Amino acid sequence: MSVEKQLRAKSGYGMLVAVAVALIVIIGFFIWSTIGLASTPDGVDAPAVYGWGLGLSILAFCLWFIPLNGFFSLQPGQARVCILFGKYVGTVRDEGFFWANPFFSKSMGGSAGIGEMIELEISDSKAAKAAAQKAAKGNPTTISTRVRTLNGERLKVNDKMGNPIEIATVVVWHVADTAKALFDVDDYQSYVAMQAETALRHVASVYAYDHLEDESDAAGAITLRANVEEVSEALRRELAMRLAPAGVEVDDARLTHLAYSPEIAQAMLRRQQAEAVIAARKKIVEGAVSMVDMAVKEMAAGGTIELDDERKAQMASNLMVVLCGESEAHPVLNAGSLY
Secondary structure, three states, X not given: OOOOOEOOOEEHHHHHHHHHHHHHHHHHHHHHHHHHHHOOOOOOOOOHHHHHHHHHHHHHHHHOOOHHHHEEEEOOOEEEEEEEOOEEEEEEOXXXXXXXXXXXXXXXXXXXXXXXXXXXXXOOOHHHHHHHHHHHHOEEOEEEOOOEEEEOOOEEEEOOOOOEEEEEEEEEEEEOOHHHHHHHOOOHHHHHHHHHHHHHHHHHHHOEOOOOOOOOOOOOOOEOOOOHHHHHHHHHHHHHHHHHHHOEEEEEEEEEEEEEOHHHXXXXXXXXXXXXXXXXXXXXXXXXXXXXXXXXHHHHHHOXXXXXXXXXXXXXXXXXXXXXXXXXXXXXXXXOOOO
């Protein structure tokens, strides 16, 4: 496992002045050598110093371009991984204009072999051709450490109860260890996308979509619909564990879409409606029984009307019909004796 090492690069402004001064000296030496050779009379051998000066000035001018490759700049939220002939030297995280060893690599070669790249190139898939071009180009050594957002696609998975559901997530992440991101995984951005999908599928299969009335432990169980905060935190922990080898830290993970799959959506909607009706009826019956019991007790305690058990049962039945019926009650007046 790679570990990031901090590297302090030299300021680019001082080196820029040195390079400019070197160019002036080379040009001046070249002009001096040229004038010396031109001023030598015909038939007289020119001093060797002029010839050596002209040759060295030309060679120095060719070598003068090499230090120019060492200049680079970093914006806030960027870092450069310095690699010298395949060896990791360190990471520059400071922002500004810098100069470093001009032989530091500017990109890493792709890990795909020649045969694999040829197969991808001749493929009809645009994604395969794009992958081949990216593999040939390699990963740049300048990495963004800014916070990024991954909007996942809608996935069709099965929940804990085996019901097919559609689910999607958004992941907020950033690169914390540039060495791990560049060396320990092939492509850290693709790695993040793949692991986000894998973690979401795993978390969705652990919990049920919603509580079911026929479950004995439904009251204390965590579900995807009712416990969004708990599920999001579980998803964040799962992603943090999976993305740690790539040097990526997860700042937040949330569910952005949750629904039953279209093939069972109507059936589950009818079931939810039936459960709602049953729950409402249960509340109505419980309230009606309480009201009937209270009415009978109040009448018995007042002593104004004495009813035998048969009349109490009839009155309770009539009250239950009135209180629990869906249609409006139509009372019937008894003009005769109660008995």
